[in-house]
Amino acid sequence: MATTTVPGPVTQQKLEELSEIQESGAVSLFVNYEQSLGNYMLDVDGNRFLDVYTQISSLPLGYNHPDLLALLDDPVNIKLFINRPALGTFPGHDWTDRLRSSLLQVAPTGLNNLCTMSCGSCSNENAYKAIYMWYRTKERGGRLEFTEEELQTCMVNQTPGCPTYTLLSFKGAFHGRTMGCLATTHSKAIHKIDIPSLDWPIADFPKYMYPLEEHTTHNEHEDNRCLEQVESLIHTYNKAGNTVAGIVIEPIQSEGGDNHASPQFFQRLQQLAKTTGTALLIDEVQTGGGPTGKMWCHEHFNLQEPPDIVTFSKKMLTGGYYCKKEFRPNQGYRIYNTWMGDPSKVVMLQEVIKVIERDNLLHMATQSGDVLFKGLRTLDQKFPQHINSVRGRGTFVAFDAGNTAKRDAIIGRLKLQGIHAGGCGDKSVRLRPSLIFQPHHAHIFVEKLETVLNTL
Amino acid sequence: MATTTVPGPVTQQKLEELSEIQESGAVSLFVNYEQSLGNYMLDVDGNRFLDVYTQISSLPLGYNHPDLLALLDDPVNIKLFINRPALGTFPGHDWTDRLRSSLLQVAPTGLNNLCTMSCGSCSNENAYKAIYMWYRTKERGGRLEFTEEELQTCMVNQTPGCPTYTLLSFKGAFHGRTMGCLATTHSKAIHKIDIPSLDWPIADFPKYMYPLEEHTTHNEHEDNRCLEQVESLIHTYNKAGNTVAGIVIEPIQSEGGDNHASPQFFQRLQQLAKTTGTALLIDEVQTGGGPTGKMWCHEHFNLQEPPDIVTFSKKMLTGGYYCKKEFRPNQGYRIYNTWMGDPSKVVMLQEVIKVIERDNLLHMATQSGDVLFKGLRTLDQKFPQHINSVRGRGTFVAFDAGNTAKRDAIIGRLKLQGIHAGGCGDKSVRLRPSLIFQPHHAHIFVEKLETVLNTL
Known part of the structure; x- marks a missing residue:
């Protein structure tokens, strides 16, 4: 009381x-x-x-x-907490081992590549960039070099260097508050008002009635309706030259009101992403790290194959994303910033994962x-x-x-x-x-x- | 060797x-x-x-x-390092005191409001948002409520809820790599290529010849040329309805090649910002925190009044920005995210500032x-x-x-x-x-x- x-x-x-x-x-x-x-x-x-x-x-x-407090009994860890490196260029001697015994230890099946970041917004912003690069590489038919025109136009924000790609998001979604993330966030007006944004496709997210078992017809109809909208939006935007490079979705829309969609919805959405050639990003910033009873909420969905990218932060203590190998950029400094996360958070995550396993x-x-x-x-x-x-x-x-x-x-x-x-x-x-x-x-x-x- | x-x-x-x-x-x-x-x-x-x-x-x-290592001899600090709060909603009992004895202790003259963030990109992204809100409030003539149309259109990324504002940046600039920041970054093609961007105004940054004392005429001409371009771009973009809400600039363009501009250039740029009604943001992410011999590089410029916003990160250990009071949003959750920085970095910054002062x-x-x-x-x-x-x-x-x-x-x-x-x-x-x-x-x-x- x-x-x-x-x-x-x-x-x-x-x-x-x-x-x-x-x-x-x-x-x-x-x-x-x-x-x-x-x-x-x-x-x-x-x-x-x-x-x-x-x-x-x-x-x-x-x-x-107590297991987290005990970390700082160790002078090695104290030094890790005090000396923050620029991880993308000067990682510590044991960085790979630390990633293996933390993030990789709990990686979603099939996603063996990763990137660390400092927060959820940066995780999504950079995952979006990985999607654009992947899509552009496909469009180039695998050619890895950039043309002189691409190199010059990108410096002044113009096509073809900066392509007119879009991402499809869902009404009610929350993916963060930096400009790219905010263009895919549609949960509350106070997050978005007065901030310039982008004309990107936005589909309805299913609105289910509860209890589920009493409303199967309505809910299945919702799945169908929303998926048809996704498909139609992708075709419309592609046709207008605003190519949809990826689909961004939460396994459970959290800020937007804990809106759920069925495993079938996610399975069919993945199928739709494949047939339209778009990437599927599942944003597990809020759902990831165990609260749903699995490490990753999308593991409840029995997807036919892994999603292309999964972003995380919050309970994972470090931000970042897992991805399929084809979503790695083809050279350095494309996904990059000064810190690229923080080893002190990864040290804590190592311990958290030990405790999760030990204490079931x-x-x-x-x-x-x-x-x-x-x-x-x-x-x-x-x-x-x-x-x-x-x-x-x-x-x-x-x-x-x-x-x-x-x-x-x-x-x-x-x-x-x-x-x-x-x-x-x-x-x-x-x-x-x-x-x-x-x-x-x-x-x-x-x-x-x-x-x-x-x-x- | x-x-x-x-x-x-x-x-x-x-x-x-x-x-x-x-x-x-x-x-x-x-x-x-x-x-x-x-x-x-x-x-x-x-x-x-x-x-x-x-x-x-x-x-x-x-x-x-040694003074940073010693911080973790203190059990109070160990708890601060382990328990990371959602600072925007549940700050620790001594949070205000810690801000006062760290960030506020070294605040640029006249900038007594602040906001903490986790990294440089998030600092700039959120400072940009503060500029848009300030500009929109001016346009509303001080009206604080939003219209129903604004509230509804912003949810789907449309005007008037999401206005078509732009920010003016400079060739050679680096302000970060998330989407809003990247639209104002023009230092290297590899940072920008394949990423969709925005048609925002980009002015030349002066290109000086060295040593300065032997090239005063050329260098003054550069100042004039670039400032005329800034003014012309603002008018062109405003006229087209892509209103320039702010100007974003580094005191020394760092990633772009350590490009300097004169104090006179910055004084006149500030004047130009005032006459055109745009905000002036000085990005001190790399220059701030002391390396130029002053805490903030712009203090070398003898500006007539403080810049409107100053962003920081890197040597400051925490990201964030200082701003004039009129750049505070008028209500909660507009500039916000889960962590809003990290108290462990502020605890370290407190100590860094003590050492800077003690050891001169x-x-x-x-x-x-x-x-x-x-x-x-x-x-x-x-x-x-x-x-x-x-x-x-x-x-x-x-x-x-x-x-x-x-x-x-x-x-x-x-x-x-x-x-x-x-x-x-x-x-x-x-x-x-x-x-x-x-x-x-x-x-x-x-x-x-x-x-x-x-x-x-």
């Missing part, structure tokens, strides 16, 4: 101070990270929360995990997710006037409230009950606990939610 | 291994970071180099600085830079057939070789002499030592360069 209003007086005081130097409209709580532990976050007012939002889904092992945390995500899902289904039957559309995989679970105000009320009252949850889309509550979230925590969540729903 | 060829056999072996999992065309050396110290970098073949490139200018205090490192950059500059001027008089156009501020110094092949030969032979330098532009050698580079290191560099020039 919270001991003050939330946000409490100390948070409010600190918010005023921070606002003097920084726009702080999104600040919700000031946190005592030193004393937060495991699944529990302590705020500066002394309120302790069971955290099912975990820094927007970016903490794999909760707060102050993917299995636990499935188990705890079961408790959440069943508990929420019981509650949506008991309180149909308040919540509906329970959906999810593993602990990556969400439900809808009737409207935005009710959703916000639920999240606010959960805080007073000592539960810290987050919203997404217009009216959804999303659960994003870390991988150490156990079934008994799931029971606590369901119980507290019931208490809240009783007060509405 | 190097004890092997460079790259040596161990680097070559490791490069083959890394290339199996990653495109590695830009990898130059594998480094032993544990045993690198101060100004000296040790590679995996046992070669020790005086490092005047320092991870593409991103190490403020060289390798394994800005003064040392001036002194060591003097030794470099005078030594290089002596050499360019002795070897005019090999090098020319010595230029720089502080240790941020460069010179040209006659052509690319000769430049590369100089850098290669310097390595064999135990000096690790970098190139930029087509034919320049750039010096980017860290702030602990002392006059005697400068003497060593000059002496070794003379040895190399004697062998050409």
